[in-house]
Every structure is written in structure tokens, then in C-alpha cells.
Amino acid sequence: MMDWAAESMAQVAATREARVGRPGPKIEGEEAERLLEEYHPDHSGKERSVGVGKNAGADRFPLELAALLEADSPVPENFEARVDLETDVLIIGGGGAGVSAALALQGSGLAVHLVTKLRLGDSNTVMAEGGIQAALGEGDSPRRHFADAFVGGHGDNDCGLLRILCESGPEAVGWLIGQGCLFDRNPDGTFRLRPGGGTSVPRVLACRDFTGLEIMRVLKEALRQSATAVLEEHAAVEFTDDGAGQVTGAVLWDRKSNALVTVSARALLLATGGSGQLRLQGFPTSNHIGATGDGLVLAYRQGCGILFPNSHQYHPSGGVFPEALAGSLVTEAIRSTGAQVVNREGHAFVNELAYRDVLAAAILREVSEGRGVRTPTGRKGVWLDTPLIEKTQGAGTLKSQFPGLVHRYARYGIDPAVCPLLIYPTLHYQNGGIAVDGWGKTEAPGLWAAGEVTGGLHGSNRLMGNSLLDITVFGRRAAASILKEISERKAVTLKGLTRYRAVLKTLPGFQAAEAGGKSAPGLFPEASRLKFHRAPGKLPPMAAGPEPQTPFEPPDPFARG
Amino acid sequence: MQSGTVRFKFSGEPIEARAGETLLGALWAAGRAEGLQAGCDGGVCGACTVTVRFDDGRPGGTDLACMRLVEAGMEVFPCPVEPVAAKAPACGPSPESLRAAYPTLDRCTQCRSCTTACPMDIPVMDSVLRMQRGEWQAVAEDFTTCIHCGLCRLVCEDKVQPHNMGLWVRRSMALAEETVPAAPDPGAGEWAWLLDGDREERLRRATEFRRDGKVPA
Numbered sequence: 008m009m010d011w012a013a014e015s016m017a018q019v020a021a022t023r024e025a026r027v028g029r030p031g032p033k034i035e036g037e038e039a040e041r042l043l044e045e046y047h048p049d050h051s052g053k054e055r056s057v058g059v060g061k062n063a064g065a066d067r068f069p070l071e072l073a074a075l076l077e078a079d080s081p082v083p084e085n086f087e088a089r090v091d092l093e094t095d096v097l098i099i100g101g102g103g104a105g106v107s108a109a110l111a112l113q114g115s116g117l118a119v120h121l122v123t124k125l126r127l128g129d130s131n132t133v134m135a136e137g138g139i140q141a142a143l144g145e146g147d148s149p150r151r152h153f154a155d156a157f158v159g160g161h162g163d164n165d166c167g168l169l170r171i172l173c174e175s176g177p178e179a180v181g182w183l184i185g186q187g188c189l190f191d192r193n194p195d196g197t198f199r200l201r202p203g204g205g206t207s208v209p210r211v212l213a214c215r216d217f218t219g220l221e222i223m224r225v226l227k228e229a230l231r232q233s234a235t236a237v238l239e240e241h242a243a244v245e246f247t248d249d250g251a252g253q254v255t256g257a258v259l260w261d262r263k264s265n266a267l268v269t270v271s272a273r274a275l276l277l278a279t280g281g282s283g284q285l286r287l288q289g290f291p292t293s294n295h296i297g298a299t300g301d302g303l304v305l306a307y308r309q310g311c312g313i314l315f316p317n318s319h320q321y322h323p324s325g326g327v328f329p330e331a332l333a334g335s336l337v338t339e340a341i342r343s344t345g346a347q348v349v350n351r352e353g354h355a356f357v358n359e360l361a362y363r364d365v366l367a368a369a370i371l372r373e374v375s376e377g378r379g380v381r382t383p384t385g386r387k388g389v390w391l392d393t394p395l396i397e398k399t400q401g402a403g404t405l406k407s408q409f410p411g412l413v414h415r416y417a418r419y420g421i422d423p424a425v426c427p428l429l430i431y432p433t434l435h436y437q438n439g440g441i442a443v444d445g446w447g448k449t450e451a452p453g454l455w456a457a458g459e460v461t462g463g464l465h466g467s468n469r470l471m472g473n474s475l476l477d478i479t480v481f482g483r484r485a486a487a488s489i490l491k492e493i494s495e496r497k498a499v500t501l502k503g504l505t506r507y508r509a510v511l512k513t514l515p516g517f518q519a520a521e522a523g524g525k526s527a528p529g530l531f532p533e534a535s536r537l538k539f540h541r542a543p544g545k546l547p548p549m550a551a552g553p554e555p556q557t558p559f560e561p562p563d564p565f566a567r568g
Numbered sequence: 569m570q571s572g573t574v575r576f577k578f579s580g581e582p583i584e585a586r587a588g589e590t591l592l593g594a595l596w597a598a599g600r601a602e603g604l605q606a607g608c609d610g611g612v613c614g615a616c617t618v619t620v621r622f623d624d625g626r627p628g629g630t631d632l633a634c635m636r637l638v639e640a641g642m643e644v645f646p647c648p649v650e651p652v653a654a655k656a657p658a659c660g661p662s663p664e665s666l667r668a669a670y671p672t673l674d675r676c677t678q679c680r681s682c683t684t685a686c687p688m689d690i691p692v693m694d695s696v697l698r699m700q701r702g703e704w705q706a707v708a709e710d711f712t713t714c715i716h717c718g719l720c721r722l723v724c725e726d727k728v729q730p731h732n733m734g735l736w737v738r739r740s741m742a743l744a745e746e747t748v749p750a751a752p753d754p755g756a757g758e759w760a761w762l763l764d765g766d767r768e769e770r771l772r773r774a775t776e777f778r779r780d781g782k783v784p785a
Contacts, residue, residue: 125605125606125607125615126605126607126613126615127651128607128613129607129608129613129615130608130613133607133608133612133613134608134610134612134613141748143748146780146781147781148753148755148758148781149753149755150755150758150759150762150777150781151777151778151781153762153774154762154773154774154775154777154778154781155774155778157762157770157771157774158771158774158775158778161771162767162768162770162771162774163767166763166770170759170763174753177748177750177751178748178750180748181747181748181750184742184743184745184747184748185743185747186739186742187657187735187738187739187740187742187743188742189708189738189741189742189745196746207778207779207781208781214712215712215713217612217712217713219612220612220715221712224714224715224716224735225735225738225739225742227716228654228735228739229654231651231653231654232654232655232656293610295607295608295609295610295613296606296607296608296609297607329588330588330589331588331589331590331593331635331637335610336610384588410712410713411612411713414688414689414713415611415635418635419637531601534596534597535596535601535606536596536599536601537601537602
């Protein structure tokens with residue numbers, strides 16, 4: 008196993024003893040800014056402005072996202088929005104934010120429908136590993152939490168949102184426990200708190216390396232006890248409006264029966280998560296298969312603005328080998344526990360607990376300057392020295408604290424207790440998103456948003472453990488706001504879409520979906536070749552889309568010849 | 569080691585895949601994604617459950633298509649598992665409350681199918697026996713890594729619902745735990761200091777505040 012890297016692995020092992028207690032050098036201040044400028048993918052210039060919507064002409068978007076915003080709706084031009092289903096609150100998205108909101112609406116007397124493109128809980132939440140931040144430790148406070156996240160976010164954070172997040176941390180953890188979440192504890196019963204990249208004190212609570220799974224399985228089970236109606240495999244493909252700018256419902260694509268379903272709602276909560284499956288600039292992703300930026304497209308068509316559209320988080324430790332785990336997350340908590348990031352020569356070139364963007368950029372620099380390791384399939388990476396943990400924290404630490412990681416790699420014959428892991432940045436999180444206020448209200452009346460689909464809270468770089476807190480806090484705040492401000496039922500039209508389409512048709516190169524042009528939201532990863540069937544009922548459900556037009560992951564390790 | 573072409577069958581249809589690919593990756597590449605539900609493609613959501621068997625007598629079983637590599641001669645079928653109704657947890661598990669929620673607990677005939685079916689290598693049957701004995705701490709530990717794919721329940725001929733019980737025990741334990749004290753946290757002065765000034769000034773102040781969590785003297 009991994010004979011091709013034997014020489015480099017020997018160097019990592021040879022330098023291990025000397026590296027104990029000596030983390031790599033800190034990269035801070037202007038040096039960090041220069042590094043980001045030169046190596047972080049956000050600064051690669053692979054972006055452009057868009058010609059339609061609230062941000063038209065003003066902001067730069069990644070090329071992949073710009074193409075979606077300028078693509079046609081999959082809803083046929085002659086489609087009439089006749090209401091099939093009436094509800095009070097329509098929640099779109101079955102991850103942590105949507106389910107938290109649904110739970111907070113229990114007992115309100117409102118009819119709540121939660122719809123999700125995949126199954127309930129299939130989301131980025133379930134894949135989160137390392138933990139959730141809350142200011143519960145010695146010497147900690149919500150202010151300190153704020154200061155850490157604000158510096159990490161380069162001061163781009165919305166201070167109001169961030170203050171709410173940090174002040175709500177302890178209560179949110181209490182709420183999760185009340186739903187049935189078990190967090191790791193010390194022998195004395197206090198929470199076991201780990202540091203994370205950029206935390207100035209240990210602040211991250213965890214359930215081993217399955218924190219998101221623990222939260223999601225518990226919230227999912229709690230939701231199944233509630234009266235919330237759940238529609239799985241229903242993808243939102245368009246919002247409806249009242250003709251005067253208020254969002255009043257949605258058009259859903261029922262994947263099983265291949266039909267379009269029009270829903271009328273008095274309030275809508277957008278909780279569709281992120282966009283890692285756009286695989287910006289060809290990076291692999293740690294995201295679930297539904298993370299295709301659908302919510303950005305839907306809300307943008309209703310006049311909502313997108314904050315920091317060109318800011319994405321490339322998680323420093325994405326898997327590289329074996330091929331089956333390329334892009335998959337290796338939790339940051341493993342670095343909090345002492346695993347160092349080292350190059351081909353076994354040199355720790357950067358502090359392993361640097362902010363994520365800085366660490367990712369440092370890894371990209373190391374690899375581009377030839378100090379990385381190349382796999383037989385052509386991927387490159389640097390080492391995450393996991394055996395160091397066994398040395399400093401005691402044998403068996405990995406197995407007891409990171410059972411997920413150990414199990415995942417054991418399938419392929421790799422034991423992280425013995426063998427360091429290759430890592431390379433993986434597209435992990437959408438820092439920017441739909442603009443919201445402290446109650447999740449978007450710029451479009453009738454539409455709230457929560458979780459990864461929103462922007463502003465995390466500035467231009469998110470800290471570990473702040474996304475699980477984000478969904479728990481802001482999902483429930485949106486629900487509270489909806490309870491207070493829910494409107495009367497209004498007309499369901501597609502006038503907003505018609506207006507947006509009129510602008511689209513003026514863009515050079517635009518092609519209507521019905522004439523074979525691209526449609527958005529994308530719904531599925533390009534690599535899956537799954538497509539929205541444009542003419543419901545006309546195509547057999549087994550039909551696959553065309554071969555992907557663009558390579559989705561360079562280098563394509565399986566490319567022939 | 570990872571080169572060449574592998575032929576396997578999915579739902580009876582032959583598929584050609586590249587060695588080193590996962591079953592899910594191979595189905596996507598072959599344009600057969602519609603044939604198998606998927607969720608996370610990371611081994612934690614439990615959507616892509618399949619049965620695997622071999623035509624040459626090698627042992628088959630159940631697995632996750634997003635984690636299992638293609639092998640020559642494999643015959644793969646989708647094996648979706650529907651969820652069952654959730655049961656309200658108790659405040660602290662007890663033998664009575666668990667049996668009230670899951671009356672089939674004691675029907676286990678110790679056939680070990682559940683343990684064999686688990687893609688996370690949880691000792692499911694042993695844990696069911698631990699539930700019968702009320703060893704809650706150990707049960708909670710066993711199900712720490714459970715992704716709730718439902719395969720253990722699906723294969724149980726005695727209608728025992730191991731993973732549902734595992735989650736029920738964990739939730740019931742959480743409800744009995746000491747929760748987070750609502751400590752008074754005024755801090756108004758610190759907030760005023762942190763939020764004063766423009767972005768550059770706030771960044772400077774936040775950087776200083778991170779040193780010891782206080783407004784510098």
C-alpha cells in the first residue's frame with residue numbers, strides 16, 4: 008500500500024520525533040494577506056460579473072455560479088402556476104437549518120411543509136465532523152468568540168449577525184441537548200472543548216468526529232415525532248410571487264412522479280445549503296450531492312442580493328488517496344488534536360491551526376512549488392501527520408476520538424495511526440450567500456433564509472464549528488420571525504420569473520431551456536449526469552443527461568491515454 | 569494497482585467501470601444514476617444502500633455504494649430502506665421505557681444478521697443484548713458511529729429495530745444530562761469596545777481582544 012510514497016513517508020517518520028511540541032511557523036498579518044492573494048482560489052481571477060439581477064454589473068461571481076444565474080428556468084414558458092398544495096410555511100431544505108426551523112414551529116398552529124430534493128437529512132449538516140462552537144470554556148465569552156470569528160472572516164462579517172451567533176452559542180447547545188444530542192464530555196462531566204483553527208481558546212464541542220451526524224440524526228428523529236409534513240425528493244425549481252414582489256410559493260419538481268407541483272405558502276424559508284458541487288475551478292468537494300447552489304438561483308430571481316459571491320472556503324484537509332476518498336473531509340479536529348501538516352521532506356511548513364483560508368493557500372503554494380507528493384492517479388497533496396497524535400496523545404487516541412476517520416480509511420487498507428494521510432484543499436463551504444437580517448429575512452418579502460445559503464455572517468472565511476451553530480441559531484430565529492410576521496395568503500403567479508426572463512433574453516449568448524440551453528437551478532452534480540426532465544411526463548425516468556461538457560475534477564485520474 | 573476495466577452487474581444490467589471507482593461513481597459515469605438513490609457520497613447519510621453478491625461464491629452482503637469499490641463479477645442491487653415512525657425518548661433510559669417504546673426488543677434470536685449487515689462495523693447484535701441488560705453507556709458508545717441506514721432493521725426477521733433503539737437510548741441519555749447553565753453574561757462594555765470604529769479599527773481591536781479575552785488595559 009502506498010509504496011509509491013514510501014520514500015517521502017520515511018522522511019515524515021524520520022522527522023516526527025523532532026517535530027513533537029514544535030508546530031509549524033505561523034503565517035499572519037501581511038504575510039498571510041500576500042499568501043492569500045497569490046494562492047487562494049478566491050483570488051485566481053476566474054470570475055466575472057453578471058448581467059441580470061440585484062448584483063448585475065457590481066460584483067464578481069465564480070464563472071460556474073455566474074453561468075447558473077444567467078441560465079434559464081427549467082419551468083416551461085407556457086407553464087401555468089395552478090396551486091396544487093396550500094400550506095402556511097414552506098421550508099425548502101432538509102438539512103440542519105430547515106429541520107431546526109420546523110422544530111421551532113411545532114405547536115404554533117401553522118401548517119408546515121418541509122420539502123427536500125433528496126431525503127430528509129441528506130445535507131452538508133450530516134457530513135460535518137469536527138464540532139460546534141459555543142463560548143462555554145474557562146476564560147471564554149461570546150465576545151472572544153466574536154473576536155476570533157471576526158479576525159478569521161477578515162472583518163467582512165456582518166457584526167450584527169455575528170454577535171447574535173456568538174451570544175446564542177450556549178443556549179443553542181442547550182437546545183440541542185434537549186432534543187437528544189450527546190456531546191463528548193470530560194471525566195468530570197464538563198464538555199470536552201477542542202481548539203479549532205483560529206480559536207484563541209478551546210471552544211469546539213463535538214461528538215467524536217461525527218458531530219454533524221449526531222445533530223442531524225437527532226433532529227431528524229425529533230422532526231419525525233412532529234406534525235411537520237415532509238415531502239422528500241421534491242426539488243424546488245422556481246419561486247412564485249404575488250406580482251408585486253412578495254414571494255408566495257414555489258414550483259417543485261416531484262422526482263418520483265416526474266411532475267411539477269405548485270405550492271402556495273404564506274411564508275417561505277430557504278434552507279437549501281451550499282454549492283460545493285459546482286466544483287469551482289475544478290476542485291473536488293467535501294459536500295453532499297445536492298449542494299448545487301439552488302437557493303442562490305431561486306432567491307436571486309426574486310430580487311435578493313448575494314453577499315460575497317466570490318468567497319468560498321477550501322477546506323485545507325480534503326482527502327487525496329485513495330481515489331474513492333478524494334475531496335472527502337478529514338476533520339480539522341484532527342489538527343486541533345496535534346496532527347501536523349508537513350511536506351514531502353517531512354518539514355512542517357505552516358502552523359496546522361492557521362485559519363482555514365491561510366492553511367489552504369499554504370498547502371497550494373507548497374504543492375505548486377514542488378514540495379508535494381503525487382499519487383499514481385496524478386493527484387497531489389501534502390501529509391497530515393496523523394501518527395504524531397498516537398505519539399503525543401497516546402496509542403489508541405485516533406480510534407477512540409476519530410472512529411469515523413479510522414473506519415473510512417480502514418476500508419481501503421490505510422491505518423491513520425500508522426500511516427500519514429495525504430491532503431489537499433477541497434471545496435467545502437460557501438462563505439457568501441443571500442443577504443439576510445438578524446431574523447433571517449431576505450430582501451424579498453415573504454422569503455426568509457437560514458444556514459449556508461445566506462451570506463454575511465462568516466465574512467470571507469468561516470471558522471470551524473460556526474456552521475453547525477449557524478444553522479441551529481438562525482434556523483430557529485427565522486422560525487420565530489415567521490411566527491410573528493407571517494402574511495395573509497397572496498396570489499401565486501410567475502410574474503417575477505417573467506421579468507427576470509425578459510432580462511435574460513437580452514444577454515448575449517442566452518439560449519432558452521426549451522431550445523436546449525442550460526437551465527438552473529442545477530439540482531445535481533454535473534458528474535452524476537442526473538437532469539431535470541424538461542418536459543415532465545415525456546421522458547422516461549431512466550433517461551440520463553448528456554456526457555458532462557467540462558471536466559469536473561482535474562486532473563481526471565482515470566483519463567485514458 | 570488501480571488500472572484497467574472492471575465489469576459488474578447492476579440490477580441485472582452489465583456495467584463497465586474503471587478499477588478504483590466506487591459503485592456510485594461507476595453508476596454516475598455510466599449514466600445510471602437514476603437507478604440508485606444517493607445523498608452525501610461520503611458514507612454518512614445511508615441513502616445508497618445496496619446488496620452485493622458474487623457469481624463465484626465469494627461472500628456478498630450489504631454495503632454503501634458510495635464507499636464500496638467496484639470488483640469484477642459483482643452483482644449489485646439497490647436496497648433502499650424506508651424509515652419507521654419515531655418514538656419519543658424518555659428522560660434517562662430504563663428497561664421498562666425502552667420495552668414500552670420497542671416491544672420487540674426481546675424477540676432477538678441472536679442470528680447476528682444485523683451485525684453482518686452493518687456497513688459501519690457496529691457490533692449490532694451484541695448491543696441489542698446489552699440493551700436487554702440495560703447497559704446504556706455501552707449501547708450509546710456502540711451507536712456513536714451509526715448512520716441510520718436501516719440495514720440492521722431491514723435484515724431482522726424478528727422485527728427488532730436495533731438502530732432505532734440505539735438512537736432512542738442515546739437521546740434518552742441526553743435528556744437526563746445536565747444541560748447548559750444560563751449564566752448571566754452582561755459584557756456590554758466589551759461589546760461597545762469591540763464594535764467601535766470602522767472595519768480596520770474593529771479588526772485591530774478584535775486582534776487584541778483575542779490575546780486574553782479582555783479589553784486590553
